[in-house]
Amino acid sequence: MTKPRLGIFSLTGCAGDQLQILNMEDELLNLVARFHIVDFQEGSSHKESGPIDIAFVEGSVSTETDLRHLKEIRERSSVLIAFGNCATDGCVQAMRNGETTLAQRLKDVYGVEPDYYDALESKPIREYVKVDFSIPGCPVEKDEVVKAITSLLHGDSPLGYSYPVCVECKLHEYPCVIVEDNKPCLGPVVRAGCEARCPGLGLDCIGCRGPVEDGSNFAAELQMLLDKGYTEEFIMNRLRIFSGELPEDFLGGAK
Amino acid sequence: MLINILEKENLVEFFEAMQSYGEVVAPVRATDNAHRFQPVKGIDELDLDYTRTMIPPKKYFIQPKETLFTFNKEKEKYLEPPSIDKSMVLLGVHACDINAMNLLARVFMEELPDKYYLERRKNSVIVGVSCTPDEKCFCKSTGTDYAQEGFELFLHDIGDKYLVRVGSLKGHNIVKDHSELFAAPEKGDLDAFKEAEKTRLSSFTIEIEMSGLQDHLDMSYDDPLWAEYAEKCLGCGSCNLVCPRCRCYDVQDYINLDMNTGERVRMWYSCMLKDHGLVAGGHNFRPTSMERLRNRINCKGSLREEMPNCVGCGRCTVFCPADIDFVEILQKVRGDIK
Amino acid sequence: MSNKSTLKPVKARITDIRKMTEIENLVTIKFQNPEYAENFNYTPGQFVKLGVMGVGEAPISLCTAQSDNSELEFCIRNAGRVTNAIHSQKVGDVIWVRGPYGNGFPMDEFYGKDLLLVAGGLGIAPIRGVLQYATQNREKYGEIIVLYGIRSYDLMLFKDDVLHYFREGDAEGVKLYLSYEDQEDLVLNGLVSERDDRITNGLVTKLFAIMDEPADNTVAILGGPPIMYKFTVMELEKMGFTPEQVYMTLERRMKCGVGQCGQCIVGTGKSIKYVCKDGPVFTLWDAMNTKGMI
Ligand SMILES: Cc1cc2nc3c(=O)[nH]c(=O)nc-3n(C[C@H](O)[C@H](O)[C@H](O)COP(=O)(O)OP(=O)(O)OC[C@H]3O[C@@H](n4cnc5c(N)ncnc54)[C@H](O)[C@@H]3O)c2cc1C
Ligand code: SF4
Ligand code: SF4
Ligand code: SF4
Ligand code: SF4
Ligand code: FES
Numbered sequence: 001m002t003k004p005r006l007g008i009f010s011l012t013g014c015a016g017d018q019l020q021i022l023n024m025e026d027e028l029l030n031l032v033a034r035f036h037i038v039d040f041q042e043g044s045s046h047k048e049s050g051p052i053d054i055a056f057v058e059g060s061v062s063t064e065t066d067l068r069h070l071k072e073i074r075e076r077s078s079v080l081i082a083f084g085n086c087a088t089d090g091c092v093q094a095m096r097n098g099e100t101t102l103a104q105r106l107k108d109v110y111g112v113e114p115d116y117y118d119a120l121e122s123k124p125i126r127e128y129v130k131v132d133f134s135i136p137g138c139p140v141e142k143d144e145v146v147k148a149i150t151s152l153l154h155g156d157s158p159l160g161y162s163y164p165v166c167v168e169c170k171l172h173e174y175p176c177v178i179v180e181d182n183k184p185c186l187g188p189v190v191r192a193g194c195e196a197r198c199p200g201l202g203l204d205c206i207g208c209r210g211p212v213e214d215g216s217n218f219a220a221e222l223q224m225l226l227d228k229g230y231t232e233e234f235i236m237n238r239l240r241i242f243s244g245e246l247p248e249d250f251l252g253g254a255k
Numbered sequence: 256m257l258i259n260i261l262e263k264e265n266l267v268e269f270f271e272a273m274q275s276y277g278e279v280v281a282p283v284r285a286t287d288n289a290h291r292f293q294p295v296k297g298i299d300e301l302d303l304d305y306t307r308t309m310i311p312p313k314k315y316f317i318q319p320k321e322t323l324f325t326f327n328k329e330k331e332k333y334l335e336p337p338s339i340d341k342s343m344v345l346l347g348v349h350a351c352d353i354n355a356m357n358l359l360a361r362v363f364m365e366e367l368p369d370k371y372y373l374e375r376r377k378n379s380v381i382v383g384v385s386c387t388p389d390e391k392c393f394c395k396s397t398g399t400d401y402a403q404e405g406f407e408l409f410l411h412d413i414g415d416k417y418l419v420r421v422g423s424l425k426g427h428n429i430v431k432d433h434s435e436l437f438a439a440p441e442k443g444d445l446d447a448f449k450e451a452e453k454t455r456l457s458s459f460t461i462e463i464e465m466s467g468l469q470d471h472l473d474m475s476y477d478d479p480l481w482a483e484y485a486e487k488c489l490g491c492g493s494c495n496l497v498c499p500r501c502r503c504y505d506v507q508d509y510i511n512l513d514m515n516t517g518e519r520v521r522m523w524y525s526c527m528l529k530d531h532g533l534v535a536g537g538h539n540f541r542p543t544s545m546e547r548l549r550n551r552i553n554c555k556g557s558l559r560e561e562m563p564n565c566v567g568c569g570r571c572t573v574f575c576p577a578d579i580d581f582v583e584i585l586q587k588v589r590g591d592i593k
Numbered sequence: 594m595s596n597k598s599t600l601k602p603v604k605a606r607i608t609d610i611r612k613m614t615e616i617e618n619l620v621t622i623k624f625q626n627p628e629y630a631e632n633f634n635y636t637p638g639q640f641v642k643l644g645v646m647g648v649g650e651a652p653i654s655l656c657t658a659q660s661d662n663s664e665l666e667f668c669i670r671n672a673g674r675v676t677n678a679i680h681s682q683k684v685g686d687v688i689w690v691r692g693p694y695g696n697g698f699p700m701d702e703f704y705g706k707d708l709l710l711v712a713g714g715l716g717i718a719p720i721r722g723v724l725q726y727a728t729q730n731r732e733k734y735g736e737i738i739v740l741y742g743i744r745s746y747d748l749m750l751f752k753d754d755v756l757h758y759f760r761e762g763d764a765e766g767v768k769l770y771l772s773y774e775d776q777e778d779l780v781l782n783g784l785v786s787e788r789d790d791r792i793t794n795g796l797v798t799k800l801f802a803i804m805d806e807p808a809d810n811t812v813a814i815l816g817g818p819p820i821m822y823k824f825t826v827m828e829l830e831k832m833g834f835t836p837e838q839v840y841m842t843l844e845r846r847m848k849c850g851v852g853q854c855g856q857c858i859v860g861t862g863k864s865i866k867y868v869c870k871d872g873p874v875f876t877l878w879d880a881m882n883t884k885g886m887i
Contacts (some may be wrong), residue, residue: 367851400618472862535673
C-alpha cells in the first residue's frame, strides 16, 4: 500500500503547533513511518512538489505571500486541515480586525504607508479556502492530533469537539469557577478538548481553543459576565486573544 | 422493616466496620457550594452533615467516561474489561440520590441489564443518611425526600444517635456481624425519629405542585417562556451533567495508530448540547437552544416508571453558571408565577 | 439466545454487496454463529445497530422479511462516518451486529386487511420489508397498494422489485404507483408511456389522486422523511383514515438502541418516548399525542 502524502505548512504564526508535533517524540516516529512527508518546514528542509493527501496548515493569512501559498496548498491537497488556533480562528493577530483599518494599524504601529509590506488583515484560513477539518488549540493538543491522524489513516473523518469546555469540566468534577468564585470563565462558549485544564487548576478558561461554532450562546455569556461586573472591553479582549476573527453569527444570541 | 440504633459515639467503629466491606467513598467538602464523593480512609475526612455534592453518586455505577470494550480488528475480537469484583461502600447518600439511582437501576439493571452497572451495584453497599433541606431543595415536592428502598442501611440523625433502617438482607447481615455496635430501638428513639422527620419536613422553603404537571408541560409547548430562558442559557450542558436522574450517554470509537486495536468508549452526554438531536445529513431535531431547553424541562418533568424524572436535588439550579432556576421555570409553566 | 443484554455486538460477515445507486448499497450479511442466526427473530420495521470497530455503529432497518437462510439484507446510504466505513467494507469482511431492536409493524394485526404502503427516499428500506412479508404471506392480506416517490431513476432503490411490481404486480395483487420529481428523466418518462395510470410527475402525495380508492379496512404504512409524513397524513385524513389506521417509522439519533442513552427522546412531559424502544414504528394516534414527533 502506498503511504499517504503528508504536508505540514506554516503561514503567519509562531510555529508552535509544528513544535507540538516535534514534541510528540515516540508517537512522532510512529506517525512519520506511516506517511510520506512531502513538506515539513519545522522538521526538515526536504520539500517535494506534487499532490498531497493530507495538508496541515498552521498560522493565519496575514500577507499576500501567505494567501498565494495557501491557495497553492489547497489546490494540491485532497484534505486540508486548519492546524492550531491561528489557522482555525485567526488568533491574536486577528484580534483587532474590524476595530480600525489595517492601513491605520500599519501607520500607528510601524509608521509606514499601507503598501509598504504585502500585509493583509490577518484572517483564519477558512476565510479564503475550504477547510475540511480543524484542530484548534494554542497550541494544539497532542492527543487530539494523534486521534485526528489515526482517524484519517483509518479512512474516517476525525471527530471534532462540538461541545464546550464545561462538559469536560463536569466530567472531571472540577468545581465551577463561575459558580464558586464569579470568575470570568469562557468555558461555556469555548471548544472542549483540553480536558478543562484551567478550571482543573482553579483558573478561569481564557478560551485558547476558540469558540464553539454552533450551539453556544455568546450573547448570554457576555450578559452573564457584565452582570458580574466585568466590562465588555475586558470580555471581548479576552475572547479575541485566541478567537481572533469570530464566526459571523457567533456574537448573536441564542440559536 | 428492621430498625436498629447506632450511638454516634460508635460511629468510628461503624466506619471501620464498613471498611471491611470495601473501599469507603463518602462526601468530602470540596467548595463552599459543594461536596464531592471520594474515597476516604478515616472518619475525620468525611462530612455527613452536608447538603449536596456537585456530581451525584451515580458516577460510581455509570462512570463519566468508561471503556465498554477494547477490540482487535485483525483477530476479529473484542474484549470487555474484566468483571468488576472490587467492592465499595457508598457512605452518606441522601434520599434524593438513592431514589435517583433506583430509577437508573430500572433502566440499567432490569430489562436490558448493563454489565457495568449491574456488577458495580452488586458489589456495593449503600448507606443512606438523613439530611436537612436548604433553600434549593424541593425533593418533598417530587416525593423523593424519603428512600423506601435502594440501600443497605439508612442512618437517620436523631440527636446523639442514629436510627438505622435496614433496607436489604445484605444490610441485615452487616448489622448482625457487628451487633456490638447496634442496639434495639426504645420508645424514646422512635419518638425522636418522628420529631426529626417533622422538623425535616417543615424546613422546605420551595415547592412545586406536581399534580398534573405533565399536562401543564404539554400545554406550554408553544409558550414564549422557553425562548425567554433560552436567551439566558449558555448551552453548556452542566445542568444535565450534574443531574442524578439524567442518563443520556454518547458512544465513540477510538482506534490506535496500529490501525488494528482500539476501544469503544461511553461518555455522559447532555440534551442541552446541539448534537443531541443531530442526525446524518445535518438534520437536527432540536436545532435551537429553545427546543433543547424545552426538551430538558419536559424530560425532567415527565413521569418515568410512575415517578417524577426529577428528584428535587436542586443541583441543576445551583450549578448553572447562568443562574437559570429550574423550579422557577416549572412554576411559570404552572402559572404559579408570571 | 438473543444478545439484547448490553451494548455487546455479535460477529457477522458480509456475503454480498450490490450497488443500488451512487450512494446506496445493498449489503448482505450472515451471522457467524448459527445459534445466533437461528434465534434472530424480527418483524419488518425493526432495526439493528451495524458497526465497524474503530468507527462506530449506526441504526439500520431490516429491509427483508424473516427467512430461515440466516442472511440479512440492508440498504445502506453513505451518509457519514459509520455508513462510509460500511461502504468501504468488502465481501468477507466482518461487520458487527446488535439487535433486533424496537417495535416493528404489527404484521399479524393487519391480517385480513388491505395495505397501503407509502415510501419516499430511503424510507423504502423498512417498507420493502413489509412488502416482502406481505407477499410471502399473500393469503393473509387483501389488496396491496404501494406508492413510492423518488427524485429520479438514478436514485430509485430496489429497482428490480419496484419494476417487477410496476409491470407485473397486478397478477400478485400488488398495485405499485410511482412518482418522480425530475421531469427530464428519460427512463421514468419512458415508464409513463408504458403505463400512465401508475406513474406521475410530482411528489408522492400526487399519487393519491391517481390511485384506486382504498377500502375502509386499509391500513396505511409510511416510511420516509418527516415532511412526507406531514403531507401524506393530510391526504390520508381526507380519505377518512383514522389515527389508528396509519403507521409510520421514525428516525432519530440513536446510540444504544435499547432505551438507555436517551438520544432518541421525543415528546413532552406528558408523552416522552424513546424512539428506539417505544418505536421506531408509531401510529398516527401516537404522533398526535406526542408533540414534536412528526
Ligand atoms: C430506526 C432507524 C433506521 C434506519 N434505517 C436506515 C437504513 O435502512 N438505511 C440507511 O442508510 N440509513 C438508515 N438510518 C439512518 C442511519 O442510521 C444514519 O444515516 C446513520 O446513523 C449515519 O451515521 P454515520 O456515522 O454514517 O453519519 P454521521 O453523520 O457521521 O454520524 C455522526 C454521529 O451521529 C449519529 N447519527 C447520525 N445520524 C444518525 C441517525 N439518523 N440516526 C442515529 N444516529 C445518527 C451516529 O451515531 C454518529 O455517531 C436509520 C436510522 C434509524 C434511526
Ligand atoms: S469552570 Fe468554566 S468551564 Fe468549568 S463548568 Fe464552570 S464555566 Fe464551565
Ligand atoms: S432536574 Fe435538577 S433538581 Fe431535578 S434531579 Fe435533576 S439536577 Fe436535581
Ligand atoms: S434528555 Fe436531557 S434531561 Fe432527559 S435524561 Fe437526557 S440529558 Fe437528561
Ligand atoms: S447549566 Fe444553565 S446555562 Fe448551562 S445548559 Fe443548563 S440551563 Fe443552560
Ligand atoms: S437509542 Fe439510546 S435511548 Fe434510544
